[in-house]
Amino acid sequence: MxxxxxxxxxxxxxxxxxxxxxxxxxxxxxxxxxxxxxxxxxxxxxxxxxxxxxxxxxxxxxxxxxxxxxxxxxxxxxxxxxxxxxxxxxxxxxxxxxxxxxxxxxxxxxxxxxxxxxxxxxxxxxxxxxxxxxxxxxxxxxxxxxxxxxxxxxxxxxxxxxxxxxxxVLPYPAWDLFPLEEVYFKNSESLYSEEGMMAQRRLDINGSLGCSLVCKFCFHLGIAGDMRYEEAKDGGVDVAFDRKGSYTRTIRYHSPEYIVKMVKHAYDTYKIDFIAFIDENLMTMDQYSGRTWLKEICRLWHEYGLAPKKNPDGTWTGVYWGGTSHASLCTQEILKIMREAGCSQLVYGYESFDQSVMKALGKGATPANNIRSFFWTLEAGIRPIPNQIIGFPNETFDSLRADMDAWQKLGIVVKPHFATPYPGSEWYTMYRQHILQQYKGDLERFILDLGDASKSSAIICHNFNAIELVGLRDMMMSFNWRRIDEYEKIWRINHRIPDGKPSTLYPGFAPHMTLDLPEPKLSLATAG
Amino acid sequence: MSDLLKGNFKTKNEVVAPEVAEETLEDRFERTALKRLGGSIAFVSKKKVMWEFKPKS
Known part of the structure; x- marks a missing residue:
């Protein structure tokens, strides 16, 4: 062996x-x-x-x-x-x-x-x-x-x-081969909800693989039907992922019985008090199942005695949980059912509150749907986690203002991510030349520079460079409308765009994205 | 079974964790200050000081 x-x-x-x-x-x-x-x-x-x-x-x-x-x-x-x-x-x-x-x-x-x-x-x-x-x-x-x-x-x-x-057919993860007591349970806190913050023994589980959406920033790891082998220019074979007009998906999910029995096993074995679903998106799975999957998981959560009950001291028996949702695919009915079964937090990739940015993103959501789901989730008693991104390819001063306006009206406190072309994403395929240009043609330098997108790496925004985006983010977070208005005037002068015209170079490029570099040559043989 | 290496058999050699020195007060101070960095919270990271550094005359 x-x-x-x-x-x-x-x-x-x-x-x-x-x-x-x-x-x-x-x-x-x-x-x-x-x-x-x-x-x-x-x-x-x-x-x-x-x-x-x-x-x-x-x-x-x-x-x-x-x-x-x-x-x-x-x-x-x-x-x-x-x-x-x-x-x-x-x-x-x-x-x-x-x-x-x-x-x-x-x-x-x-x-x-x-x-x-x-x-x-x-x-x-x-x-x-x-x-x-x-x-x-x-x-x-x-x-x-x-x-x-x-x-x-x-x-x-x-x-x-x-x-x-x-x-x-998959076995349960070999959790006992990882330092749960020594390390992971000590770091159970997740600052997404009160219950998440108070968790003492959190584990993650994955109920599904795949996502039906085609967000341009996303990479599905080649396990969502998103990967293809294609003939390369040199006659060999290339591994390809999403690109415009070429999307493929395979949606798979565990049965509700498998999921809830696994959680019960973890509850009995490791005394967990919180489960974080790390699925790409719970709501896309629910919709794919004909709106049966999450309902059944919630029903079984009650049946297996996992629905949490709070004690007077703030602790609880049972298992609270959280995961990912989608602005257009959630319903009031399912959110209420989820809360009753112990769901305390749902991550929403709201990304932007600007119509043109959302339309170009491929997410199947709109600013109006973002706002609707926001209130539905709050009304159900679940904390929505309103993720935001700036630096989209077609980001403009007006789209940033739309974000700020929404944050102010909805009470959103956020430090946005920067739009980042992670390898495997459609953005990476689209902007590879521009990425290489920003790293003097050294792809490995880009890979080493990648973090969790809260810091800037390769910029794919046609209008703003990295320094502008960092500054704009700072001004946005402090709602400094005046400074942003002033900078737009300077930006228009620099890019020779007169007042009255839209403040954008898109689909053209600002100087930080215009140097053209040749594609590195790779040779690849095909298995016979 | 080693604590650091977890598995379903006993390895030939044991993995021994090095003695971890307790966090010094200096480290604790710098770690805590870093979390609240900004405004008047600024500090010298003593281990990073280039003692030989001389400004250009």
């Missing part, structure tokens, strides 16, 4: 670790169920430094060292795979998750230490790889859903891995 080491790399160092890596916990459970020997080192949770990571790598003769994560974990991943190659020259080093899937060829070029990358869903690919290791077979091109190197060092894509049709 293969001896496996899974390492969860450090991410978001500015905050304490809050989330058990759900995908890795599932893969650990799958590997153990298949009879393999598995150890997990949660570097992100422990944060003990490189000396301990070295000890972990030296702890055994690993057959496979597996890492994964989102793109912003790239810096930590790069460091770990370097150490792993040096300390464990015999081990197969593999990388999966969004960081690899969003740009497989680039990542394999950046990280020569990685032997094989897992593209998209790993639920079948990963145990197949372990079986190959047991059989002494390293011919990765025979394993679907991988990218590896041939004898000449050329990258080889195996055929695309199909998504599993039925999620309920």
């Amino acid at each position: 293969a001896k496996v080491l899974l390492i969860n790399p450090t991410v978001r160092e500015e905050d304490v670790p809050r989330h058990v890596p759900y995908g890795m916990a599932l893969l650990a459970a799958i590997a153990i169920k298949a009879g393999h020997l598995v150890q997990v080192y949660d570097e992100n949770a422990w944060r003990k430094g490189d000396a301990v990571t070295r000890q972990v790598l030296e702890a055994d003769d690993w057959d496979l060292i597996g890492l994964g994560g989102i793109t912003t974990a790239y810096g930590a991943i790069k460091k770990i795979v370097g150490m792993a190659r040096e300390i464990c020259p015999r081990a197969v080093i593999t990388l999966g998750g969004g960081v690899l899937t969003s740009m497989p060829q680039d990542m394999m070029d950046f990280l020569p230490e990685v032997d094989v990358g897992v593209i998209g869903e790993a639920f079948v690919t990963f145990p197949e790889m372990l079986d190959m290791i047991d059989a002494g077979n390293r011919d990765w091109k025979k394993c679907n859903g991988t990218i590896s190197r041939n004898a000449e060092g050329k990258l080889v894509l195996s055929p695309m891995r199909a998504l599993i049709p039925e999620l309920d």
Whole structure:
């Protein structure tokens, strides 16, 4: 049986670790169920430094060292795979998750230490790889859903891995392989609602995979039917995601019984008091199910004794919960049912309160729907979390003013994210040249610069550069209308736009986006 | 089973966490001040001071 080491790399160092890596916990459970020997080192949770990571790598003769994560974990991943190659020259080093899937060829070029990358869903690919290791077979091109190197060092894509049709076949995540008591439960607080703030033993769960919406900033990790293999210009194969006129989706969700039984298991085993659904969007799943999914989850939440009951001291029995909603897809009826079952908070990606920005975004929501859902959610007794973004491609002074107007009228206190073209998103595909231009053609520098979008990285706004957006955000948060009006006059002079004309260069570009760089050349072979 | 490494078998070598020095008062002060940075809350991060630095004459 293969001896496996899974390492969860450090991410978001500015905050304490809050989330058990759900995908890795599932893969650990799958590997153990298949009879393999598995150890997990949660570097992100422990944060003990490189000396301990070295000890972990030296702890055994690993057959496979597996890492994964989102793109912003790239810096930590790069460091770990370097150490792993040096300390464990015999081990197969593999990388999966969004960081690899969003740009497989680039990542394999950046990280020569990685032997094989897992593209998209790993639920079948990963145990197949372990079986190959047991059989002494390293011919990765025979394993679907991988990218590896041939004898000449050329990258080889195996055929695309199909998504599993039925999620309920998955085991529960191997939560006990992660430091729940030592780290995660201590960081249970989530500042989205009173109950979220008071949570002492929070766990995350994922009830679904996919989202029917086509927001241009979003990346669905290649596990939402959003990924395609296409013929590349050089005759090889390329991995492609959403772009205008080419959207594909596969929607999958766990049965309500699976979800609620899993929560009951976590309640009985780990004494949890809060569940955060990390689904892309609960409401899109509910709509896809014909408005039955969330109702049934809520009914079972009561039936299994999970609906919370408050004690006089503010603590509670049962499990409060929260997740993600959608302005156009929520209904008053379901919000009320959700609250009665213990839902305390719902994240809404309101993004903007400007009609033209929302129309260009592909979200299927409008400022009017944003406001409607805002009041419906409050009336149901749930805290709406009104996420906002500025720096959209077609952002203007007027769209920023529309945001400020809404914040003032609705009592929204917010520090907006900056529109960020994460790899895998439609924006990334659309603006790749402009991104490279901002990093002198060095894609890896851009990847290392990516954070959680609360700081600026590559700017895709046609009208405003990074410095303007940071300044405008500051003025917006303090509702300094006068300063913004004054700056618009300066901006018009700089860009030679007379009064009376719209204050926008869109679809043209401001100077920060106009330098044209050639596309880097990549060569890729196709698995035979 | 090691606390740091969690799994379904015993590894050949144990992983030992280094002794963690208790947070110094200086570290605690700088961490707390950083959370409230702004206005009159500004501080010198002592470990980052370049002691050899000399302004250009």
